[in-house]
């Protein structure tokens with residue numbers, strides 16, 4: 001497993017070791033010991049999620065506030081997405097900055113997004129299937145959303161037309177008005 005630093009120290013790109021042969025490929029998509037070593041501390045996941053989205057769907061920017069902020073380990077197993085983690089920890093030197101990375105079935109990359117970050121992705125292929133592990137259970141009453149096009153974050157989404165959003169995401173807050181982390 002190869003761990004790649006990003007512009008935000010706590011956010012890591014993980015490239016699994018892929019074993020290819022004439023049958024196809026095999027790789028360990030998650031190994032608790034190797035992951036803890038990569039991140040530098042014990043991380044426990046309690047929930048696995050799986051979504052499928054059509055081209056141009058944008059889900060995000062989502063997070064859960066205390067007392068159940070979620071760390072997320074995300075990957076794309078069909079198609080391709082542009083995945084974004086936004087630092088929403090007010091005391092962080094990288095507050096309101098983001099990491100964007102292409103995740104796809106072919107590059108098999110994963111992104112570790114610690115608690116304290118908002119997360120979102122836009123689908124670039126005809127369809128995308130997206131799997132992720134979370135460190136806290138889903139708590140809808142603690143869920144919050146920040147606008148995908150918040151000018152203060154100013155994410156360069158690789159899309160040329162407006163994305164397809166859920167009703168919730170269409171009415172998300174600006175970062176300046178959002179409940180974030182200290």
Ligand SMILES: Cc1cn([C@H]2C[C@H](O)[C@@H](COP(=O)(O)OP(=O)(O)O[C@H]3O[C@@H](C)C(=O)[C@@H](O)[C@H]3O)O2)c(=O)[nH]c1=O
Nearest residue numbers: 049051059060061062063070072119120121137138166
């Ligand atoms: C996130 C989630 C949703 N649901 C339900 C609620 C709702 O009826 C249906 C769809 O939920 P949503 O529209 O919120 O799904 P979605 O817009 O895909 O939300 C996800 O977006 C990405 C970017 C994230 O980072 C995730 O944490 C999550 O917020 O699934 C669960 O049962 N458990 C969950 O953990």
